[in-house]
Amino acid sequence: MRAARAARRRAYSPYSRYPVGASVLTASGAVISGCNVENASYGLSVCAERVAIQRAVAEGHRRMRAVAVVTGSPAAMPCGACRQVMHEFGVEEVIVAGPRGAPRTFRLDDLLSLPFDSSHLS
Numbered sequence: 001m002r003a004a005r006a007a008r009r010r011a012y013s014p015y016s017r018y019p020v021g022a023s024v025l026t027a028s029g030a031v032i033s034g035c036n037v038e039n040a041s042y043g044l045s046v047c048a049e050r051v052a053i054q055r056a057v058a059e060g061h062r063r064m065r066a067v068a069v070v071t072g073s074p075a076a077m078p079c080g081a082c083r084q085v086m087h088e089f090g091v092e093e094v095i096v097a098g099p100r101g102a103p104r105t106f107r108l109d110d111l112l113s114l115p116f117d118s119s120h121l122s
Contacts (some may be wrong), residue, residue, distance in 0.1 A: 001068050001097060003021075004023040004069060005021060007022060008070045011036050020049075023052055024052045024055075024064050024067050026056055026061040032055050034049070035048045063089060065093065074096075077111070087112055
């Protein structure tokens with residue numbers, strides 16, 4: 001959570017003014033963070049969760065255990081695209097928190113009940 005909170009402070013969110021930070025715990029125990037990066041062409045914006053996972057992959061990690069996400073609201077949850085990317089890399093737990101208060105922990109299987117995976121590509 002500390003890494004996700006720190007990443008949130010580095011978010012580039014001039015359009016939504018909604019900074020988000022995330023950190024990934026990899027299978028090897030590394031913690032890698034990311035923040036949302038917006039673009040004036042809104043569709044090119046990237047969520048903090050995907051930035052953290054993409055950074056982990058770029059550093060050679062292929063399996064992730066958990067993702068922590070810190071937003072401006074304790075009720076906010078990762079979007080569907082982020083949930084699908086988490087599934088691709090084996091995330092089991094998703095921990096979400098607002099700027100203050102206790103984090104909430106969810107199993108990814110409960111947040112993404114019917115994921116798309118490589119078995120659908122045959």
